[in-house]
Amino acid sequence: xxxILVIEDNQANADLMKRTLETAGFQVQHTxxxxxxASMARQVRPDLILLDFDLPDIDGHKAITLLRNRLGGxxxxxxxxxxxxxxxxxxxxxxxxxxxxxxxxxxxxxxLIKVISSFLDQVG
Numbered sequence: 001x002x003x004i005l006v007i008e009d010n011q012a013n014a015d016l017m018k019r020t021l022e023t024a025g026f027q028v029q030h031t032x033x034x035x036x037x038a039s040m041a042r043q044v045r046p047d048l049i050l051l052d053f054d055l056p057d058i059d060g061h062k063a064i065t066l067l068r069n070r071l072g073g074x075x076x077x078x079x080x081x082x083x084x085x086x087x088x089x090x091x092x093x094x095x096x097x098x099x100x101x102x103x104x105x106x107x108x109x110x111x112l113i114k115v116i117s118s119f120l121d122q123v124g
Contacts, residue, residue, distance in 0.1 A: 001027045002025075002026050002027065002047040002048070002120045003026070003027045003028075003044065003045075003046045004026050004028050004029075004046055004047065004049070004116070004120075005030075005037060005041055005046035005050070006021075006028055006029070006031075007030075007032075007033075007034055007049065007050065007052060007055065008030065008032070008050070008082070009033075009052060009054065009055050010052070011045045014030050014032075017050060017112065018030055020109040021113075022112075023115055024029075026028045027121075029044075030116070032055070032056060033055060033057045034051075034055045034057055034058035034060070034063035036057075037049070037063065037067065038063075038066050039066055041067060041070065041118075042071070046077050047077055047119075047120055048077055048078050048079075048116060049077055049078070049079045049080065050080050050082050050103075051063060051064065051067070051079055051081055051082065051083075051099075052081075053085050053090070054084070054085070060081065060083065060085075061097060064081075064094070064097040065097060065099060069121055071118065076098075078100035079098065079099050079100060080099065080100055080101045080103060080115060081094040081101070081102045082103045082105065082107070082112075083103075083104065083105060084104070084105040086104035086105070089091065099117060100119065101115050101118070101119075103115055
């Protein structure tokens with residue numbers, strides 16, 4: 001079973017992602033904090049990370065760098081930005097920091113699954 005780490009401070013968004021992913025057969029762990037996520041990810045390496053940019057303890061941009069550094073740089077699991085910051089500049093920053101994909105909020109559950117399925121074989 002593929003393991004996905006969700007880093008999201010909005011509980012309604014986190015619940016939607018968790019419910020959608022678990023229904024599709026993924027194991028999901030959630031945290032509100034980017035720094036906690038970095039520790040969690042080192043203990044149980046996720047297959048994919050979903051990351052909001054607006055976190056209470058660390059900016060999402062810094063969280064991407066921290067996660068990638070702690071998880072092996074180019075060998076780190078894919079990080080998918082899931083954020084309401086949807087400007088062209090934010091998308092470019094996410095790409096430059098190494099995000100594998102970008103999902104703007106609000107999103108449809110089917111769109112979330114489509115993006116994740118492009119990285120992970122297990123869906124349904």
